[in-house]
Amino acid sequence: xxxxxxxxxxxxxxxxxxxxxxxMMLSVMTTNSQTAKLISDIAAALELEANGGNTGGFxxxxxxxxGVSNIATFGFTGDDQLTxxxxxxxxxxxxxxxxxxxxxxxxxxxxxxxxxxxxxxxGMRELIKGKVTNTLxxxxxxxxxxxxxxxxxxxxxxxxxxxNSNFIYDVTFSSVLYQ
Numbered sequence: 001x002x003x004x005x006x007x008x009x010x011x012x013x014x015x016x017x018x019x020x021x022x023x024m025m026l027s028v029m030t031t032n033s034q035t036a037k038l039i040s041d042i043a044a045a046l047e048l049e050a051n052g053g054n055t056g057g058f059x060x061x062x063x064x065x066x067g068v069s070n071i072a073t074f075g076f077t078g079d080d081q082l083t084x085x086x087x088x089x090x091x092x093x094x095x096x097x098x099x100x101x102x103x104x105x106x107x108x109x110x111x112x113x114x115x116x117x118x119x120x121x122x123g124m125r126e127l128i129k130g131k132v133t134n135t136l137x138x139x140x141x142x143x144x145x146x147x148x149x150x151x152x153x154x155x156x157x158x159x160x161x162x163x164n165s166n167f168i169y170d171v172t173f174s175s176v177l178y179q
Contacts, residue, residue, distance in 0.1 A: 066106045074121050075102035084136045095141040100175040109167035131158040
């Protein structure tokens, strides 16, 4: 009789345990779905801000993703690579960087037809070179080695302001040598 009573108590506890587990799973799942929705809303808002919104801002690529067939590049590569004196670092020594800078252009942009031509780019080459040099020379070697993203963003902003257009949507350092 004691064995049967013990079995009934264990069975009752198992049923209560299953009920409580089901209740906890339902409450966790609803909280999880609400959290996931909040995170996706925040991510969507940050993506709009990173791309300059729909207002046509010049920072980032307001045109969204650019197809491979709509990309053209120009830059300072090969014999035209740039040697830039950097701001003295924590060691107090003068450093420089040898860098190849490549700008990506959206050929589907309305401004590309007039501003992205070889003649137009050649005429602005020295101004763009000055923007790149001035921007990179304001960083230390430690800052650039840790993360060159802010420098690229700053260069992109200045070049987009120079052209008053966002047909240039990306800056890449294809080769970097620090000394």
